[in-house]
Amino acid sequence: MDIKPRQYLNNIRQETLLGGVSTLALVGLTVLALLTAQPEDNLGKLVVISWVAFGAMAGGAVVGAMSKRSHPRGLVWGYGLASGAMIASAAAFLVPQAIGQHAKVGGFGIAAGILVGYNAHTIGHRLSHLDLPMDTTATELAAHALSAGLIIGIIYGQMPELGILLGLAIVSHKGPAGYAAARRQTLEGESALPLLLPSAGVGLTALPVAMLSLPSSATINAAIFGFASGVFLHVAMDFLPSCEVGGEIDQAAGITETSHELLDRLRVQSLFSTSLGGVAVVVAWVLVP
Secondary structure: OOOHHHHHHHHHHHHHHHHHHHHHHHHHHHHHHHHHOOOOOOHHHHHHHHHHHHHHHHHHHHHHHHOOOOOHHHHHHHHHHHHHHHHHHHHHHHHHHHHHHOHHHHHHHHHHHHHHHHHHHHHHHHHOOOOOOOOHHHHHHHHHHHHHHHHHHHHHHHOOOOOHHHHHHHOOOHHHHHHHHHHHHHHOOOOOHHHHHHHHHHHHHHHHHHHOOOOOOHHHHHHHHHHHHHHHHHHHHHOOOOOOOOOHHHHHHOOOOOHHHHHHHHHHHHHHHHHHHHHHHHHHHHHOO
């Protein structure tokens, strides 16, 4: 008897259950945060950031799962705008906080964040080559979202005056990431339902952490903001559009006789998209009080 169809249906049920539980947990945390929010804290901002992250990744996943054709230009612009915005936001809103609290500790924190981000990315890529009893793409994205939410919750909990612009820029890559992951899952004949967990991941950790009263001092804050700066700078640079042969953009474009010519055009567009993402943050900072 062929058990593959039955196993596939069981996986679908488990993925649906996990996604549903994750979404319900985010709803519950949102209600709790709104009921306990105070004017001087950042819980209201974190609720918005959490649901923007959820909507961006889940919406991108729906588009990716339904897409019949590749959209390399969309990926270039999506990743480019997001990475440019993240680099500008981390450099303008997090790095000064880290250095201002304690220059050397903040600097070491930045270095640690970049190195830890790189190491985690490398380990995650290595795990993707192993035969694991789980969906590796969703697992990697969930680990990234949960850890990012943890950091976001800590920095917003420590600095209530932080604006919402930083958080929105940090989660701006969720849309193109959800699109690319869902399209890859669909092409491989797998379900995109596991992406509901990483979609909710930011809120699942950011909201509970922000509700806690964590110890605060200049040295601790320097280390926290430095580490957050390094991690988000690494993530932003990792999402810079790589229009190289064999890369994700090339895979989306398809290997054809005109692929190299198309990649050259996409490289030019990546310059505009990343620059525009950074400029958009500057404009928003000037216009938004």
